[in-house]
Amino acid sequence: MRLTTKGRFAVTAMIDLALRQNNGPVTLAAISQRQQISLSYLEQLFGKLRRHELVESTRGPGGGYTLGRKAADITVADIIVSVDEPIDATQCGGKENCLGEAGRCMTHELWAALNQRMVEFLDSVTLQKLVDEQIAKGVRIEDKPAVRRAISTTPVVKPIRVNAPNSVFALGNAFAKS
Numbered sequence: 001m002r003l004t005t006k007g008r009f010a011v012t013a014m015i016d017l018a019l020r021q022n023n024g025p026v027t028l029a030a031i032s033q034r035q036q037i038s039l040s041y042l043e044q045l046f047g048k049l050r051r052h053e054l055v056e057s058t059r060g061p062g063g064g065y066t067l068g069r070k071a072a073d074i075t076v077a078d079i080i081v082s083v084d085e086p087i088d089a090t091q092c093g094g095k096e097n098c099l100g101e102a103g104r105c106m107t108h109e110l111w112a113a114l115n116q117r118m119v120e121f122l123d124s125v126t127l128q129k130l131v132d133e134q135i136a137k138g139v140r141i142e143d144k145p146a147v148r149r150a151i152s153t154t155p156v157v158k159p160i161r162v163n164a165p166n167s168v169f170a171l172g173n174a175f176a177k178s
Helices: 005-023 028-035 039-051 076-082 108-124 127-136 168-177
Strands: 055-058 064-067
Touching: 005 028, 005 039, 005 064, 005 076, 005 127, 028 039, 028 064, 039 055, 039 076, 076 108, 076 127
Parallel strands: none
Antiparallel strands: 055 064
């Protein structure tokens, strides 16, 4: 089995979210910055996590993501499976046609047993356990959410109101009245 970046990034982002959600919804931009994961990639992953009800989204100012269930009720296997990461070491993808029409390869049972053990292991590790490990390692979590800045740092200038005719007809009427 080869765990791709999809599965690793999903687990990493979920740990980050679980660590920080007590301060309110966590933005993907903040996770992206802290974990050095592309924002567009996180958006794809969190779309899948949301469809599997592992996270919930809140729209608008102050919005972001929170866990859909308690961290103790989410396993690493849940996360990996929700982002379509295959947990399979067999050459045939579990279809038992490793050798095509000839059937299974000689090591099919070995890899199938490994699959079973991997799933059992990943299903035994909860998100809460991973969060607790990070806290034990001394990961710092901000007490207050980051101050949100306006989109622009330049002040908004109101346009000057000009009292002038806005068409040829209005210009003609202005001269006719004077």
